[in-house]
Amino acid sequence: MTTLKTKYSEEELVTSLKKNSKQAFEYLYDNYSASIFGVICKVLKNEEKAEDVMQDVFLKIWKKIGDYDPSKGRLFTWMVNIARNASIDQLRKEKNVWFDDIDQAVGQVDKISNFQPQTNLIDLRGLLEKLKPERKVLVDLVYLQGYTQEEAAEILKIPLGTAKSRIRTALQDLKTFFNI
Incomplete structure (x- = not known):
């Protein structure tokens, strides 16, 4: 029987995620999903759409963790950028969204990530x-x-x-x- 690791350093977490550890991904989701969801909601201003995008974001994180480079920034910043980009993509898919609205939402998220x-x-x-x-x-x-x-x-x-x-x-x- 394996026990779940209850705490990871960022380096341990990234290493475990790159090894496709289900436990590490569960830890990542449990500890970061609320913050990531907040970023998505800030852009979309719709919880139902944000929930859909949230699923896509964590799937992208899982698939692209190999692309993460710790020398370029923290894991959280990298995830916020994925969430921000996925949220903007969702806005662009909607027919009645003006580009000014997207720019305003992007500006708000940029303030969060450059805090x-x-x-x-x-x-x-x-x-x-x-x-x-x-x-x-x-x-x-x-x-x-x-x-x-x-x-x-x-x-x-x-x-x-x-x-x-x-x-x-x-x-x-x-x-x-x-x-x-």
Whole structure:
């Protein structure tokens, strides 16, 4: 009986993915799908279409992992670019989409992938201050510093389920702040 590996360094993850490890791919999906889905939704502005594109994106990641070059950037950035391009392709397939809308959506995603927390998140940090401290620290670790939920739970020495629940609640709180 083999046990599932619960944590990978980025290098170990990429190596395992290139060896077509099902366990590594499941880990990748579990730890990155929420962020990738957010990027896709940002472009498409339609959850149903985003779910379809999401499936295509992870299939492309699986098939093209051999093309990933760590010297050119982090794995997450590479995946965001795949998600961004797949989302733009979906927009272009739709008959009633104007190119200005695509350019605007691309600009929004480019801001996400070229994110500079020190200078661009003053307002977001203000919103984060409204969160309870135990939620704020998790959102900061996962969404601003790039840790996985598992890594953040380990850093804070809390159970993974607790970390996930707090993050989910924090995101719901932030959603109310934005009146979405």
